[in-house]
Amino acid sequence: MNESLDQLVTLFKALADPTRLRMVGLLAERERCGRDLASVLHVSPATVSHHLKLLRRAGLVAESRKQPYTFYALDHRVLQDAVRDMVDTEKVQEIAAGSGLPEEKRKVLRNFFDGPRLISIPAQRRKKEIVFEELLRRLPRRKEYEEKQLSRFIEAIHPDFCTIRREFIMGRYMEREDGRYRLTEKGRAAIAEGR
Amino acid sequence: MNESLDQLVTLFKALADPTRLRMVGLLAERERCGRDLASVLHVSPATVSHHLKLLRRAGLVAESRKQPYTFYALDHRVLQDAVRDMVDTEKVQEIAAGSGLPEEKRKVLRNFFDGPRLISIPAQRRKKEIVFEELLRRLPRRKEYEEKQLSRFIEAIHPDFCTIRREFIMGRYMEREDGRYRLTEKGRAAIAEGR
DNA sequence: TCATTGATTAGATAGCTATCTAATCAATGA
DNA sequence: TCATTGATTAGATAGCTATCTAATCAATGA
Numbered sequence: 203m204n205e206s207l208d209q210l211v212t213l214f215k216a217l218a219d220p221t222r223l224r225m226v227g228l229l230a231e232r233e234r235c236g237r238d239l240a241s242v243l244h245v246s247p248a249t250v251s252h253h254l255k256l257l258r259r260a261g262l263v264a265e266s267r268k269q270p271y272t273f274y275a276l277d278h279r280v281l282q283d284a285v286r287d288m289v290d291t292e293k294v295q296e297i298a299a300g301s302g303l304p305e306e307k308r309k310v311l312r313n314f315f316d317g318p319r320l321i322s323i324p325a326q327r328r329k330k331e332i333v334f335e336e337l338l339r340r341l342p343r344r345k346e347y348e349e350k351q352l353s354r355f356i357e358a359i360h361p362d363f364c365t366i367r368r369e370f371i372m373g374r375y376m377e378r379e380d381g382r383y384r385l386t387e388k389g390r391a392a393i394a395e396g397r
Numbered sequence: 398m399n400e401s402l403d404q405l406v407t408l409f410k411a412l413a414d415p416t417r418l419r420m421v422g423l424l425a426e427r428e429r430c431g432r433d434l435a436s437v438l439h440v441s442p443a444t445v446s447h448h449l450k451l452l453r454r455a456g457l458v459a460e461s462r463k464q465p466y467t468f469y470a471l472d473h474r475v476l477q478d479a480v481r482d483m484v485d486t487e488k489v490q491e492i493a494a495g496s497g498l499p500e501e502k503r504k505v506l507r508n509f510f511d512g513p514r515l516i517s518i519p520a521q522r523r524k525k526e527i528v529f530e531e532l533l534r535r536l537p538r539r540k541e542y543e544e545k546q547l548s549r550f551i552e553a554i555h556p557d558f559c560t561i562r563r564e565f566i567m568g569r570y571m572e573r574e575d576g577r578y579r580l581t582e583k584g585r586a587a588i589a590e591g592r
Numbered sequence: 593t594c595a596t597t598g599a600t601t602a603g604a605t606a607g608c609t610a611t612c613t614a615a616t617c618a619a620t621g622a
Numbered sequence: 623t624c625a626t627t628g629a630t631t632a633g634a635t636a637g638c639t640a641t642c643t644a645a646t647c648a649a650t651g652a
Contacts, residue, residue, distance in 0.1 A: 207415055207418060207419070208415070210412075210418060211412075211413060211414065211415050211418055214409045214410075214412040214413035214418070215409075215413040217405075217406075217409040217413075217483075218406060218409035218410040218412075218413040219406065219639090219640075220402055220403070220406050221640080221641095223402060223405060223406055223409070223492060223493075224402065224492065224493040225493070226489060226492070226493070227489050227490050227491070227492040227493020227494065228493045230486050230489040230490045230493070231490045231493070231494070235598075235599095236598065236599060236600095237538070237597090237598060237599085238534070238535075241534075241588075245640090245641075245642090246641075246642060246643080247598075247599065247600085248599090248600075248601080248641080248642070248643080248644095249640070249641055249642075250599090251599060251600055251601080252600095252601095252639090252640070252641080253640085254599095254600095255600090256639095269598090269648085269649055269650070270537070270596090270597055270598050270599090270648090270649065270650070271537075271597095271598065271599090272598080272599065276489075278486065281483060281484075282483075282484050285480045285481075285483045285484050286480075286484065288412075288476055288477075288480045289476075289477050289480050289481065291425055291473065294421060294422050294425040294471075295422050295425045295426045296422070297418060297419065297421070297422040298418075298419040298420070298421070298422020298423045298425070298426070299422065299426070315427075339433070339436075340433075342465070342466075342627085342628090343432070343627075343628090344626085344627090345626085351621095393436075414609090414610080416610080416611095430628075430629095431628065431629060431630095432627090432628060432629085440610090440611075440612090441611075441612060441613080442628075442629065442630085443611080443612070443613080443614095443629090443630075443631080444610070444611055444612075445629090446629060446630055446631080447609090447610070447611080447630095447631095448610085449629095449630095450630090451609095464618085464619055464620070464628090465618090465619065465620070465626090465627055465628050465629085466628065466629090467628080467629065537597085537598090538597075538598090539596085539597090540596085593652100594651105594652085595650100595651095595652080596649100596650085596651085596652095597648100597649090597650085598647105598648090598649095599646100599647080599648085600645105600646080600647075600648100601644105601645080601646075601647090602643105602644085602645075602646090603642105603643095603644090603645100604641100604642085604643090605640100605641085605642085606639100606640095606641090606642105607638105607639085607640090607641105608637105608638080608639075608640095609636100609637085609638075609639095610635100610636095610637090610638095611634100611635085611636090611637105612633105612634085612635085612636105613632105613633095613634090614631105614632085614633090614634105615630105615631080615632075615633100616629100616630080616631075616632090617628105617629080617630075617631090618627100618628090618629085618630100619626100619627090619628095620625100620626080620627085621624105621625090621626085622623100622624085622625085622626095
């Protein structure tokens with residue numbers, strides 16, 4: 203799940219340096235030996251070797267030994283695959299998601315939320331739980347909320363603030379006293395744990 | 398000319414860190430405020446602020462203030478444009494080229510070389526000069542070359558090694574003594590300067 | 593066998609960077 | 623007016639990294 207994140211980071215790290223990026227450009231043009239690269243880039247052969255190691259690690263170079271030279275060329279595939287992922291918004295989302303919540307929660311949240319707004323209140327107990335904990339997380343953090351204030355916050359996410367406010371109490375995420383609402387221990391834990 | 402290299406490096410640097418890459422993923426999903434990002438990513442708000450600065454610098458985020466929050470969202474355009482450049486081999490070549498040789502030389506070399514091989518020997522004096530200096534650069538570096546050896550090296554690049562070998566002498570890039578060839582001062586300068 | 597030559601590795605170093613805590617800022621609501 | 627809250631900045635620090643020189647390796651040709 204996290205592999206793809208690490209792999210992408212390795213790739214972007216490889217490209218995140220002017221010398222290496224120029225190397226990539228040079229190798230895209232034609233294969234070149236290390237000595238040539240060093241002289242074109244005005245760095246020492248040792249430095250070229252160092253950069254090649256990082257490019258290799260990212261899977262960007264193909265090499266062929268022809269004594270006394272080693273010729274390096276760009277392997278476009280890795281670059282193109284990765285780069286295509288970044289154009290696809292869905293794929294980009296997965297990068298973050300993969301290393302965050304477990305599959306189940308992500309799916310539920312995706313189904314019931316439309317960006318900032320809740321589409322509908324789930325009926326199933328488990329799904330309801332996931333959604334309500336997310337709602338909790340999205341509230342501005344206050345030591346306590348007045349009923350009117352809390353309702354306003356909820357309304358920004360879903361019109362039926364009455365039901366949701368009531369569910370917060372019934373689910374023991376919040377407790378109410380004198381018309382004031384406060385997070386319970388369980389509520390605070392859900393916020394912290396969820397993410 | 399170099400702007401595009403620097404811009405790309407800035408972009409890849411922005412993406413070359415697991416925390417930031419996850420931020421990009423999260424912001425691709427929907428806009429989020431700083432506090433949320435901090436809690437999802439398990440880092441301090443200060444760290445989020447730091448990363449946002451780098452993402453902003455790369456042109457990756459759009460923000461909208463809604464007291465007391467600032468909401469950040471991914472601006473896909475920059476990412477997609479840049480990333481598309483990397484899929485296009487020609488564009489990638491330009492990255493390196495732009496920050497190397499002047500326009501004229503690049504054009505001549507592109508026209509007369511097909512990767513590792515010389516297509517034809519230019520007739521125009523200026524173009525000939527550019528091409529011969531490139532040939533010189535591509536020879537294995539030796540203190541001196543025997544005629545046969547030199548011919549073999551040249552032949553790997555173009556079949557008419559006789560003409561080219563002769564031109565090396567006539568252009569004063571090399572001098573010949575006892576059937577042995579050596580680079581002149583001018584020859585060495587051309588190699589060093591050219592790149 | 594030894595000198596040459598391209599590539600890599602080891603070791604050093606200056607400069608960068610991800611992260612934190614603490615301080616400050618800016619807006620809000622009590 | 624003051625406490626709260628989210629965001630940013632200042633300053634510190636541990637760890638990373640681009641680069642170099644020097645040493646070593648590996649193949650070749652004299």
